[in-house]
Amino acid sequence: xxxxxxxxxGMICYSKTKDELAVLENGYxxxxxxxxxxxxxxxxxxxxxxxxxxxxxxxxxxxxxxxxLHAPQYPFCGLGMxxxxxxWLETHTFPEESRYQSLDYAEQAYTxxxxxxxxxxxxxxxxxxxxxxxxxxxxxxxxDATNLKTYVGKVNMDQNCPDCLRESDAVSALEDTxxxxxxxxxxxxxxxxILTPRFVPTCSTDLMEGLGALQKQYRLPVQSHxxxxxxxxxxxxxxxxxxxxxxxxxDHFGLFGAKSGTNCPAIMAHCVYSSKExxxxxxxxxxxxxxxxxxxxxxxxxxxxxRRYLEQGLLVGLGTxxxxxxxxxxxxxxxxxxxxxxxxxxxxxxxxxxLTMEEGFYLATIxxxxxxxxxxxxxxxxxxxxxxxxxxxIPRSSSWGIRERLTRFxxxxxxxxxxxxxxxxxxxxx
Amino acid sequence: xxxxxxxxxGMICYSKTKDELAVLENGYxxxxxxxxxxxxxxxxxxxxxxxxxxxxxxxxxxxxxxxxLHAPQYPFCGLGMxxxxxxWLETHTFPEESRYQSLDYAEQAYTxxxxxxxxxxxxxxxxxxxxxxxxxxxxxxxxDATNLKTYVGKVNMDQNCPDCLRESDAVSALEDTxxxxxxxxxxxxxxxxILTPRFVPTCSTDLMEGLGALQKQYRLPVQSHxxxxxxxxxxxxxxxxxxxxxxxxxDHFGLFGAKSGTNCPAIMAHCVYSSKExxxxxxxxxxxxxxxxxxxxxxxxxxxxxRRYLEQGLLVGLGTxxxxxxxxxxxxxxxxxxxxxxxxxxxxxxxxxxLTMEEGFYLATIxxxxxxxxxxxxxxxxxxxxxxxxxxxIPRSSSWGIRERLTRFxxxxxxxxxxxxxxxxxxxxx
Numbered sequence: 001x002x003x004x005x006x007x008x009x010g011m012i013c014y015s016k017t018k019d020e021l022a023v024l025e026n027g028y029x030x031x032x033x034x035x036x037x038x039x040x041x042x043x044x045x046x047x048x049x050x051x052x053x054x055x056x057x058x059x060x061x062x063x064x065x066x067x068x069l070h071a072p073q074y075p076f077c078g079l080g081m082x083x084x085x086x087x088w089l090e091t092h093t094f095p096e097e098s099r100y101q102s103l104d105y106a107e108q109a110y111t112x113x114x115x116x117x118x119x120x121x122x123x124x125x126x127x128x129x130x131x132x133x134x135x136x137x138x139x140x141x142x143x144d145a146t147n148l149k150t151y152v153g154k155v156n157m158d159q160n161c162p163d164c165l166r167e168s169d170a171v172s173a174l175e176d177t178x179x180x181x182x183x184x185x186x187x188x189x190x191x192x193x194i195l196t197p198r199f200v201p202t203c204s205t206d207l208m209e210g211l212g213a214l215q216k217q218y219r220l221p222v223q224s225h226x227x228x229x230x231x232x233x234x235x236x237x238x239x240x241x242x243x244x245x246x247x248x249x250x251d252h253f254g255l256f257g258a259k260s261g262t263n264c265p266a267i268m269a270h271c272v273y274s275s276k277e278x279x280x281x282x283x284x285x286x287x288x289x290x291x292x293x294x295x296x297x298x299x300x301x302x303x304x305x306x307r308r309y310l311e312q313g314l315l316v317g318l319g320t321x322x323x324x325x326x327x328x329x330x331x332x333x334x335x336x337x338x339x340x341x342x343x344x345x346x347x348x349x350x351x352x353x354x355l356t357m358e359e360g361f362y363l364a365t366i367x368x369x370x371x372x373x374x375x376x377x378x379x380x381x382x383x384x385x386x387x388x389x390x391x392x393x394i395p396r397s398s399s400w401g402i403r404e405r406l407t408r409f410x411x412x413x414x415x416x417x418x419x420x421x422x423x424x425x426x427x428x429x430x
Numbered sequence: 431x432x433x434x435x436x437x438x439x440g441m442i443c444y445s446k447t448k449d450e451l452a453v454l455e456n457g458y459x460x461x462x463x464x465x466x467x468x469x470x471x472x473x474x475x476x477x478x479x480x481x482x483x484x485x486x487x488x489x490x491x492x493x494x495x496x497x498x499l500h501a502p503q504y505p506f507c508g509l510g511m512x513x514x515x516x517x518w519l520e521t522h523t524f525p526e527e528s529r530y531q532s533l534d535y536a537e538q539a540y541t542x543x544x545x546x547x548x549x550x551x552x553x554x555x556x557x558x559x560x561x562x563x564x565x566x567x568x569x570x571x572x573x574d575a576t577n578l579k580t581y582v583g584k585v586n587m588d589q590n591c592p593d594c595l596r597e598s599d600a601v602s603a604l605e606d607t608x609x610x611x612x613x614x615x616x617x618x619x620x621x622x623x624i625l626t627p628r629f630v631p632t633c634s635t636d637l638m639e640g641l642g643a644l645q646k647q648y649r650l651p652v653q654s655h656x657x658x659x660x661x662x663x664x665x666x667x668x669x670x671x672x673x674x675x676x677x678x679x680x681d682h683f684g685l686f687g688a689k690s691g692t693n694c695p696a697i698m699a700h701c702v703y704s705s706k707e708x709x710x711x712x713x714x715x716x717x718x719x720x721x722x723x724x725x726x727x728x729x730x731x732x733x734x735x736x737r738r739y740l741e742q743g744l745l746v747g748l749g750t751x752x753x754x755x756x757x758x759x760x761x762x763x764x765x766x767x768x769x770x771x772x773x774x775x776x777x778x779x780x781x782x783x784x785l786t787m788e789e790g791f792y793l794a795t796i797x798x799x800x801x802x803x804x805x806x807x808x809x810x811x812x813x814x815x816x817x818x819x820x821x822x823x824i825p826r827s828s829s830w831g832i833r834e835r836l837t838r839f840x841x842x843x844x845x846x847x848x849x850x851x852x853x854x855x856x857x858x859x860x
Contacts, residue, residue: 075825078841079834082768082786112825300772300784326765326841335756338512342730343770347777354730356512395505395542404509411508411756414844 004034004426007047008386010055012039013402014062014378018310018362022378023402028052029060031384034426038380055388058420059406062376063123063385064330065368067290068223068269068319070128071139071152072097072106074113077323081298085229088299090162092323097130098164106135114142121330123385123424124372126151126223126267126290126319128196131167133180144188147427149372153196153223154180156211160201170206174214181218190424192221199225200236200249212254219264222255226268226278229301233273245278247287257285265371269319272296272304279312288315288371291363293336295324303344306337307352310359317368318360331410331417334360357407388421389413434464434856437477438816440485442469443832444492444808448740448792452808453832458482459490461814464856468810485818488850489836492806493553493815494760495798497720498653498699498749500558501569501582502527502536504543507753511728515659518729522753527560528594536565544572551760553815553854554802556581556653556697556720556749558626561597563610574618577857579802583626583653584610586641590631600636604644611648620854622651629655630666630679642684649694652685656698656708659731663703675708677717687715695801699749702726702734709742718745718801721793723766725754733774736767737782740789747798748790761840761847764790787837818851819843 012027022039030037030047037047073093080092099105117125127143129136129152136154143150154177158167167173177195184193195211197203203211215222227233227246236246243249247268250256257266269290274282282289291304309316318333319325325333334357341355355363369376375383391409393416409417422429442457452469460467460477467477503523510522529535547555557573559566559582566584573580584607588597597603607625614623625641627633633641645652657663657676666676673679677698680686687696699720704712712719721734739746748763749755755763764787771785785793799806805813821839823846839847852859 075827078838081765081837081841082784082790084784294769297769297773300776302776303773327845329845335511339724339727340773343727343733343773343777346730346732347773354512354514360512397505407511408508411511415757415759 003428004384005032005050006426007031007043007050007052008055008060008388009052010058010060010388011402011405012060012378013406015358015362015366015376018359019356021358021361021403021406025402029378029386031426034384036378036380036382036384039378055421057392059389059391059402059409061387061389061406062365062369062378063387063422063424064121064364065124065317065371065376066122066320066330066333067126067267067288067317067368067371068292069125069322071110071113072100072130073323074116075109077328078326081326085299085301094162094165098162100130100132100135103134103138106132106138110135110139110142114146116328118146118148118429119419120328121387121419122148122328123387123422124149124369124375126194126371128153128155128223131155131157131165133176136180137184140184140188140191144191147190147429148424150191151194151221151223152191153194155196155198156207157198157202158207159204170204170210173207174210177211178214181214181220185218195220195222195255197224197255199232200246201232201239208253208255215254215264221264222250222266224250224255224268226250226271227273228270228296229299230273245275245281247274247278247281251281251285256281257287267371269321270296270301270304271309272302279309279314283312283314286315288317290319290368291316291337292319292321292325293340294327294333295321297336297340298326299324303340303348305344305349305352306341306355315370316363317371318364329414330364331413334364334410337363357410361406361410384423384426386421386423387419390418390420393417433858434814435462435480436856437461437473437480437482438485438490438818439482440488440490440818441832441835442490442808443836445788445792445796445806448789449786451788451791451833451836455832459808459816461856464814466808466810466812466814469808485851487822489819489821489832489839491817491819491836492795492799492808493817493852493854494551494794495554495747495802495806496552496750496760496763497556497697497718497747497798497801498722499555499752501540501543502530502560503753504546505539507758508756511756515729515731524592524595528592530560530562530565533564533568536562536568540565540569540572544576546758548576548578548859549849550758551817551849552578552758553817553852554579554799554805556624556801558583558585558653561585561587561595563606566610567614570614570618570621574621577620577859578854580621581624581651581653582621583624585626585628586637587628587632588637589634600634600640603637604640607641608644611644611650615648625650625652625685627654627685629662630676631662631669638679638683638685645684645694651694652680652696654680654685654698656680656701657703658700658726659729660703675705675711677704677708677711681711681715686711687717697801699751700726700731700734701739702732709739709744713742713744716745718747718798720749720798721746721767722749722751722755723770724757724763725751727766727770728756729754733770733778735774735779735782736771736785745800746793747801748794759844760794761843764794764840767793787840791836791840814853814856816851816853817849820848820850823847
């Protein structure tokens with residue numbers, strides 16, 4: 001019997017739609033060869049021989065997809081959260097990222113990062129590395145070994161950044177990137193490369209063109225930053241006066257999702273200040289928006305209009321954006337998404353209804369999970385990404401159901417909750 | 431030798447001013463009979479006989495004052511954080527508070543609350559109970575036994591609230607309150623009563639007048655809510671059209687701090703929408719503002735202009751406002767205060783500089799601590815409220831000092847930090 005075929009029993013919940021949480025007490029979640037067969041009140045005859053783990057009163061819900069985080073920034077998360085973006089970059093981010101030139105340093109730092117990510121609620125992640133190919137390969141080695149499913153980007157930047165973090169020129173940057181792609185594209189079971197121009201201002205036209213060509217040649221997904229703060233948006237307009245919006249620059253070079261010539265997706269982090277034109281382009285190109293509520297708060301960026309994006313049917317997931325966000329936990333990310341949506345309603349646009357808990361949970365599971373395929377639900381046919389949560393230390397009223405328990409767990413997991421199990425694509429992580 | 435005379439050794443930090451953190455590695459913090467004698471690199475001769483606890487590499491910093499929280503709401507914290515204020519009150523708050531009519535229920539719920547508060551970073555707290563005198567006395571019994579220093583209010587409200595939570599009339603409400611005061615005023619070592627009109631709309635003129643008279647007679651401190659959200663401010667204006675501002679109503683009845691006829695302080699939670707007139711009155715009367723950043727976010731209230739209050743020399747501390755805030759941790763409260771100040775800068779007033787980590791830490795220690803006396807610093811003469819934090823699970827760079835370690839601990843304590851010691855007025859809690 002395959003180890004990724006099994007039955008879990010417990011207090012099951014998952015998003016049916018973004019507005020509806022499906023719950024089943026003492027339900028059975030059935031997985032065959034990594035693919036879920038659905039949730040049942042009684043085990044159907046044909047699955048009776050599968051090994052069963054009874055998690056008793058514990059909560060069982062889908063794994064979380066973190067659509068945007070910077071692995072090399074993990075060592076200083078929580079530092080400099082009272083600085084402004086530029087100070088923070090200069091004081092913490094750039095000096096730290098330059099350390100990954102040293103493989104010894106990378107070994108030490110990425111060991112901690114991958115261990116912590118493996119223990120976290122995240123089952124899938126889309127991750128920035130640094131410009132350093134050896135360190136990025138090391139990160140991929142380590143991530144692959146966790147059995148989490150991840151995309152990792154060697155970062156590209158050849159202008160408008162400190163010397164210690166600048167690729168010397170577009171030609172060598174592209175050659176490095178191509179070699180890295182060839183080395184990693186088929187090297188791993190769980191980890192894939194993703195093209196990663198840091199953001200428009202740090203990439204020369206030659207570099208962007210070359211990355212677009214690599215995208216086309218290898219049909220790769222792309223990740224970058226988009227419309228995070230007003231001065232960045234202005235800067236991009238100055239750098240590329242021909243562009244109709246910031247996203248248009250990525251699109252022009254074939255780095256902006258479906259319409260870029262392939263059906264490979266792109267993820268753009270933030271989208272706090274996307275114009276009407278840009279929103280339309282995000283939709284047309286089926287670009288994923290990685291909403292990073294804590295980072296947008298900590299770095300004084302603002303609040304992304306997620307209600308509007310959902311109303312317009314855009315693809316939205318959540319991101320911790322370590323270390324702009326200080327916390328690795330996607331549970332915290334959900335509660336932050338709900339929280340900032342309430343301030344958005346109060347301070348920016350009183351016609352934008354705040355997000356519900358159901359919507360936040362949906363965004364963290366199916367919303368971001370769909371970037372990876374059929375991920376984030378417990379419906380039949382989804383890959384088996386599962387979390388098991390012990391909330392027995394969180395007191396509860398007898399009148400509460402699974403929904404209330406899940407909600408309290410999301411808010412209080414840092415204090416009193418505990419993840420006791422995690423599966424990715426059917427494989428048990430712990 | 432008295433048990434509240436001792437020396438602690440470790441990595442010491444505390445606020446010297448709101449802009450300056452004092453740090454001393456391997457320092458000695460000396461306490462005689464509950465009063466700090468200061469921080470020293472070497473133990474002065476006269477203290478050599480005091481018992482010493484060596485906390486090694488652990489961080490040692492002042493205890494935190496939580497200026498505003500609702501004990502009866504603790505059982506449902508984290509629930510309904512996606513509701514709007516009125517829905518939240520009706521769905522969770524009012525039904526829960528009405529349960530404290532039952533002493534059995536109160537026993538169960540307040541046991542959990544006091545145990546958790548004792549383990550939290552809070553050494554001093556100003557707490558709302560319910561309208562129920564027996565349950566409030568029970569809460570005070572339990573709090574007193576923790577050795578934390580607390581003020582507790584039996585809540586007054588006789589109008590504009592559900593029947594199950596309304597005192598039947600002003601006369602009986604005032605009689606109950608007076609009896610409760612006489613019973614509790616001198617009954618405890620660590621716990622004191624505080625007058626607690628819930629907020630202006632729920633208190634009749636007769637009730638407010640009577641509370642003002644009790645204040646004058648017994649020279650009691652007062653706590654209430656002020657200018658939390660725009661519709662509440664409008665409502666108060668309609669109820670008391672003669673008033674120059676919301677705070678003027680409390681002041682009129684002698685429930686608004688120093689100018690109310692005694693030098694007993696008042697605490698007003700929130701102050702998100704205080705007018706110029708109200709701000710001046712808060713200052714004149716030396717009223718404490720309990721800034722509750724997470725609650726103001728969760729309940730869609732807005733963001734209080736704390737930078738302005740600090741510039742104008744107002745008295746400001748922090749409050750978790752359980753269960754408008756979901757988390758009991760004052761560490762989280764500090765990071766939330768910094769975070770929302772950044773959104774305030776971005777979304778409301780770009781001339782209001784965001785709070786620094788130093789300022790957030792100051793507000794949680796000295797800012798709120800000063801409501802209780804000389805609390806929140808390690809300077810000579812302060813009462814010995816001390817926390818000891820093990821941050822050994824939070825990886826660190828060798829180049830970081832105590833400031834960086836403290837900052838990371840504040841942000842990451844939910845995930846990887848651990849409080850390993852706590853003293854209040856020299857008494858060891860754990």
